[in-house]
Amino acid sequence: MRHSAPGDIVDAAITVTPQVGRNPSQFRALGLHRALLAPIILLGVTLVVFIVVDLSPNDPATAELGVMADDEARQRFIDEHGLDEPLLVRFGHFLVNLVHLELGESVTRPESVNELIARALPVSLQLMTTAVFMSVVFSLALGILAAWKEGKTIDQVISAVIAILQASPSFWIGLLFVQLFAVSLGLLPASGYTPLSSGIQSWYGSMIGPAIVLAIPITAALTRVLRASIADELAKDYVRTAIGNGVGWVMVLSRNVLRNALIAPVTVLGLVIGDLIAGAILVEVVFNLPGMGTLLVAGVNQGDLGVVRGVALVGAIGFIAVNLLVDLIYLVLNPRSVNGVSK
């Protein structure tokens, strides 16, 4: 990415603006700053989730005891759970439970929210890591190809296909995918999940479809950025010099070009984590995978706010942790960015 062009104002608003300069102590300070900010953001996010769920007109006593419960039982329930205490006191209790990793009870299922999430989280993580792995592989191949053939037909075809895929909702692509490969061709199971313990082949069969569908928008986003940054890098003088001096293309590409060109995509990978979570929720629902998304949507449709709150918090914690990680990786890859974060 060119950092002098006016168009980058928009990029710079989201990412840090790299500037020239390098100082190890500043580097550490910034890493520390990011790491210290994360818990504060986490607390803010937790408070937001707590307040939003608290706004609900659903009455937990009625949800737990049923509409037929007498006033005495209701009052006992309210006292036991401290429901008539002020919001901040209840938030305090909630935080204490959260520190003990207690996410509360589900009102529609016998299991606790902890147990439900313990079962659903591995499915979602498998889905997301498989999808990210696929997108990185596909987008590297497509990005290098498009940058290599910049302006040629193949580059234009890749760009057009990517524009169309980026505009299509992933749940819709998922439905068409199921229609084609499961219903019409019968190649894959239409829905459901087979755990890894019952054989890698059937696990793969249940995971490949959702992973491909989830990988499509991520691949599209990454390919666009990779194409632009590789093309920029290939146009630089050192590449011509290296090639002119007889260094092989493969060597220049892997040793120099990709190393420099990967800085922008790493940032983008951080930015697409939000899209990855949103996409996973939709894709799980389309393929009926019993992951966090399916759990969340079931919680929404059944009014099970304990489940909704638990899944949302775990999702937010993961999101914040990954973003922190991406920030730190970015610092390592591009130490010049240290000076650019302040106004």
Place this chain on the structure above:
Amino acid sequence: MTSSLSLADNVPASSRRGSDRMIATWVGFIAMGLVLILVVLPALLPTSPTAIDPTASLQPPSVAHPFGTDQVGRDIASRVLHGARISILVSSVTATLALLVGGLLGAAAALGPRWLDEVVMRVSDIGLAFPGMLLAIVIAASIGPSLGTTILVISILMTPPMARVARSAILNELGEDYVTAARLIGTRSPRILLRHIAPVAATPIAVYTTVIAAVAIAAEAGLSFLGAGVPPPAPSWGNIIRDGQALSQAGAWWVALFPGLAIMGAVLTLNRFSEALGRRLRST
């Protein structure tokens, strides 16, 4: 749903003259599309989007029903057309709200005292630190899904990034030589802001407003598909696809296909428009 990523790549490297003409073409194209959807097509297609006709259940596309019918015999073409109105409403209201609130906050952060800048930026950090779709679903679950909730939620999600874009666009210009020069010859601050900075800073803000319009359409569709957006029987592209999910496994592919194509067309158009705007940004 944090569409920030589309910013980084929506602006291709090639800068071109004649980009203004390109933008005019896109504005004309979008205006024509709006007239077609809001005025012409409803007149040509008088079937009600909620009229039930049990005799015409699950009919494939035909002359009478160009996009086919669903299980209770509702005309999909008419539902997609009326869904377009909801998409246009959500998209335009969201973009306007985010532009006004986010733009003002961003300007206040850039021009106001240091503490105000800190407050606005830290609050927007929290906003950006949350996976948007999750927050939207939680809010919908808590206060109940409705058209109003959907618009509100998407607007809240898009305001922090808008504030950042606006702040950054203004700050970027404050350091430019022409601003210093204007100040040196004694031009007063409000005049510098309105006559010199605003016209330049307007372009990135316009690009991002267009991005928000596109994101809002996709987000509404996603939420409605999950049952956390626009509730039935009102037709929205997302909830028609939700209806189509069960039906497509029974072979009725048309129910889900056409609203999806509509989303694709709308988002593609807005994405291309924001790219055209971005190209102008590069060429000036």
